[in-house]
Amino acid sequence: MSGTREAIAEAARRLFAERGYDRTTIRAVAEGAGVDQALVVHFFGSKQQLFVSVVELPYEPEAVLPELLGGDTETLGVRVARFLVETLESGQGRSRVTGLVRAAASEPEAARMVRELVTSRIFAPLTEALGVPDAAFRAALIGSQVVGLTMTRYIVGVEPLASIDPEAVVAAIAPTLQRYLLGPLG
Amino acid sequence: MSGTREAIAEAARRLFAERGYDRTTIRAVAEGAGVDQALVVHFFGSKQQLFVSVVELPYEPEAVLPELLGGDTETLGVRVARFLVETLESGQGRSRVTGLVRAAASEPEAARMVRELVTSRIFAPLTEALGVPDAAFRAALIGSQVVGLTMTRYIVGVEPLASIDPEAVVAAIAPTLQRYLLGPLG
Structure with a gap:
């Protein structure tokens, strides 16, 4: 299940970087990760919460x-x-x-x-x-x-x-x- | 009529600067200038053409x-x-x-x-x-x-x-x- 979470995070990170915040949708992230939209919401909540989670730096x-x-x-x-x-x-x-x-x-x-x-x-x-x-x-x-x-x-x-x-x-x-x-x- | 054109340009410039491109709509520009949406399209064409017109620098x-x-x-x-x-x-x-x-x-x-x-x-x-x-x-x-x-x-x-x-x-x-x-x- 953490593989799914990471796949969603990866897809979101890529889309936010390529398209920007406004043009990235929960739907596109779900498609990018090959999962249902409900799963994105389950793991990350709103688009803003998803954004905050995935752009955190990889180190402190x-x-x-x-x-x-x-x-x-x-x-x-x-x-x-x-x-x-x-x-x-x-x-x-x-x-x-x-x-x-x-x-x-x-x-x-x-x-x-x-x-x-x-x-x-x-x-x-x-x-x-x-x-x-x-x-x-x-x-x-x-x-x-x-x-x-x-x-x-x-x-x-x-x-x-x-x-x-x-x-x-x-x-x-x-x-x-x-x-x-x-x-x-x- | 050039007063109307300038009022539309002013409203568009302010909205693009404040909200960014994606969150600025022809409709909001029309409302900001107090004119009909059709007039915005008449003077400037598409949102992208409107953008290019109004962010040109005020000098060469x-x-x-x-x-x-x-x-x-x-x-x-x-x-x-x-x-x-x-x-x-x-x-x-x-x-x-x-x-x-x-x-x-x-x-x-x-x-x-x-x-x-x-x-x-x-x-x-x-x-x-x-x-x-x-x-x-x-x-x-x-x-x-x-x-x-x-x-x-x-x-x-x-x-x-x-x-x-x-x-x-x-x-x-x-x-x-x-x-x-x-x-x-x-």
Whole structure:
């Protein structure tokens, strides 16, 4: 039975990532998973509850902080950039993050989840741990670059950013993240 | 009669910006403008044609390039950041750009318009005029920060970025744009 639940979650994740929140229906998810609609509702409830369940990150963001903070602060931007790009390049991570960002454009619950990731689950805990001034503003600026990268590279498909090697993306955005984390804000 | 056309365009622009593409209907636009649905169709055609008409920028992006390129290259990032933030802070610009970015998350035609703005109408002509290597990649990176700023500050509402003074936003993102325009990409 947990195989069925996972098949529904997989179909939902794929559809939310590909079509966005508004164009994904319980019916399409059921068809995608080869099950009856009633089973989707049984396992996940409403479309919004299904969405919240399946776009949760495949790890606890809080758990990666010690690893990111563990090395040299001068290369923190590179570590954060690499961690984010690796998440977005993995099948598990990409469908969840693109599904979430795509939905955040129109669905208040998804927008709330994005705000929460930036302001209390990943970026603000990171900047707060660094003891820098303007920690909350810095976290939001990091969020702006990461949300923008997700939109342009993975959702809108702006070339050549959409097809360039992941390491080139890491190298290009790392100095931006480094300054938002620890540098002067102007 | 052009008053009616403009009233429809205004209502459509506001609804696309507030609700997104999928949740905006011809019927709601007609109600918002206080006219019959048939009149909306008469003036603008389909919902997609209406969308394309009303989210066009209030100026020709091509026309601002000479002004941006006119000064010192060391302060180009500041000029581009200020120009973009001023566009987003103006009523005219904000509803068009947020409407476009919001829709680009789910609507292929809006995604195409965003790609076109980055790769042929604003950012690529700017980086090409500078004669820098990797001009197209640089343009896409600028697009990633600008789309991300639009999403986080104006659509998703990530605090404190959402309510901070526009000049603080210009100061914070200008060095990012300066490096994407002219600096080392890593």
